[in-house]
Amino acid sequence: MATYLITGSNRGIGLEYCRQLKERGDEVIATCRVSSSELDSLEIRVESGVDVTSGSSVLNLKDKIKEIPIDVLIQNAGIAEFNSLSDLDPESVLRQFEVNALSPLCFTHSFLENMREGSKVILMTSRMGSIDDNTSGGSYGYRMSKSALCMAGKSLSIDLKSRGILVAILHPGLVSTRMTGFTTHGITPKESVNGLLARIDSLTIDNSGTFWHSNGDILPW
Numbered sequence: 001m002a003t004y005l006i007t008g009s010n011r012g013i014g015l016e017y018c019r020q021l022k023e024r025g026d027e028v029i030a031t032c033r034v035s036s037s038e039l040d041s042l043e044i045r046v047e048s049g050v051d052v053t054s055g056s057s058v059l060n061l062k063d064k065i066k067e068i069p070i071d072v073l074i075q076n077a078g079i080a081e082f083n084s085l086s087d088l089d090p091e092s093v094l095r096q097f098e099v100n101a102l103s104p105l106c107f108t109h110s111f112l113e114n115m116r117e118g119s120k121v122i123l124m125t126s127r128m129g130s131i132d133d134n135t136s137g138g139s140y141g142y143r144m145s146k147s148a149l150c151m152a153g154k155s156l157s158i159d160l161k162s163r164g165i166l167v168a169i170l171h172p173g174l175v176s177t178r179m180t181g182f183t184t185h186g187i188t189p190k191e192s193v194n195g196l197l198a199r200i201d202s203l204t205i206d207n208s209g210t211f212w213h214s215n216g217d218i219l220p221w
Contacts, residue, residue: 001163003027005070005114007052007107008077010036013124013196016189017074020197027043029065051102052077058110070114072200074122075104084138093141101148103135108156117164120203122196123153127171127213132220150211150221157209166208170196173214 004021007029009013015038018030022042030039039046051057052075070183078100081092108121115121125144129146150152150169157167173195174186195214211219 002071005029006074010039016193066151070103076124080142080202082139095140096145100145105152120166123169125149166203168203169211171213
């Protein structure tokens with residue numbers, strides 16, 4: 001049994017992570033800004049009021065769980081604001097950088113004391129952060145912030161290797177959630193998380209720092 005700390009847990013992929021991990025018997029600490037009835041019904045530890053962009057919020061959480069070893073830290077919290085070149089909004093771009101890239105890095109740094117050899121850091125990114133895979137343009141803030149998160153993950157995998165802490169950079173697939181407008185072209189959160197957990201379970205020191213699709217494909221940078 002492992003202990004998982006998950007950000008952005010009140011809905012979508014984060015909620016499904018909590019559900020599947022609870023079902024398989026793992027310990028879950030679910031964090032979010034505001035909880036939901038679905039999350040509360042899982043009867044796991046929920047820490048609401050956690051905003052990944054707020055230093056005081058993160059330090060408050062750290063104080064609450066300072067004695068708990070974290071086996072897997074899943075950085076799932078994120079936002080998507082799909083601004084195009086014609087309606088470019090610098091404030092939106094900066095906001096996405098803060099939530100999607102800088103905050104996961106700072107959050108990870110804050111909880112390194114809770115990790116030990118064999119612990120895992122999971123960064124939920126997107127193939128929209130792949131430069132090589134970009135064939136449609138647009139979505140400047142989202143794409144740029146996810147590219148930055150991928151770079152942070154690669155650097156973390158190198159810097160944490162000597163401590164035996166592993167890092168995975170994961171794309172969930174196109175998932176039918178509120179963030180994607182419940183697209184009918186996507187997979188379900190259940191299917192996505194099934195694949196994501198398979199990637200997490202197979203993470204080793206040899207493949208740490210890999211940019212994966214939930215289906216197991218290695219994605220281009």
